[in-house]
Amino acid sequence: MMKLRHLISSVILLTALLFSITVQAQKRKVLVFSKTSGFHHKSIPEGIAAIQKLGVENNFGVDSTTDSTQFTTANLKQYAAVIFLSTTGNVLSDEEQSAFEHYIQSGKGFVGVHAAADTEYGWPWYGKLVGAYFLKHPEQQMATLNIIDRKSIATKHLPETWARKDEWYNYKDISPDIKVLIELDESTYKGGLNGAHHPIAWYHDYDGGRSFYTGLGHVEESYSDPLFLKHLLGGIQYAMGQKRME
Secondary structure (H helix, E strand, O other), rough: HHHHHHHHHEEEEEHHHHHHHHHHHOEEEEEEEOOOOOOOOOHHHHHHHHHHHHHHHHHOOEEEEEEOOHOOHHHHHHOEEEEOOOOOOOOOHHHHHHHHHHHHHHEEEEEHHHHOEOOOOOHHHHHHHHHOEEEEEOOOOEEEEOOOOOOOOOOOOOOEEEEEOOOOOOOOOOOOOEEEOOOOOOHOOOOOOOOOEEEEEEEEOOOOOEEEEEOOOHHHHHHOHHHHHHHHHHHHHHHHOOOOOO
């Protein structure tokens, strides 16, 4: 009888262990990429830490790197989404670019934060993936954001108008295919160049994959702001394929 109980206990423990291993194997992961060859944002460490915390709280794994050699077809397969966190300049070689294109084409996701739009100007595919390129910005200041789409998982928690301080990008080569979530009200600050409809956060399907971009996230304080973090989380979950945007 004792042997039977011991056998049953062993089977239960083994089953629990196998279940735990299976859950961990199925746990989705994201890769936070923050390589810079231009301006380096001081907020990057806070951004990485905040995304890691979001992962713990929302059951997804987070790896981070500045090593572009991780952009291989074999390595990228393990990630549900790749987050370009304030990358700047040319950050991927031709081979690495090709691997990333294949990654998105396989149905995976991209999240661009702030200076992700200030990256890879000579790679038109990437510009279309992000949805726009950075043009210039005025000094940091308060501005009012208008929440255009209040039904999405990245915005439904936000007030209809949202006042905050950040570094407000102007954009060029804005894709007509992006679905705008938030616009800047240029009448509330100095230096806006995109006019009455100035997108600052958006998403779209692109080349077989999913893309979310937010122009917020320059200042360190963003990564302790619950409203911004929930906005970013919604974009990550969409890019990972965990949730629909709407």
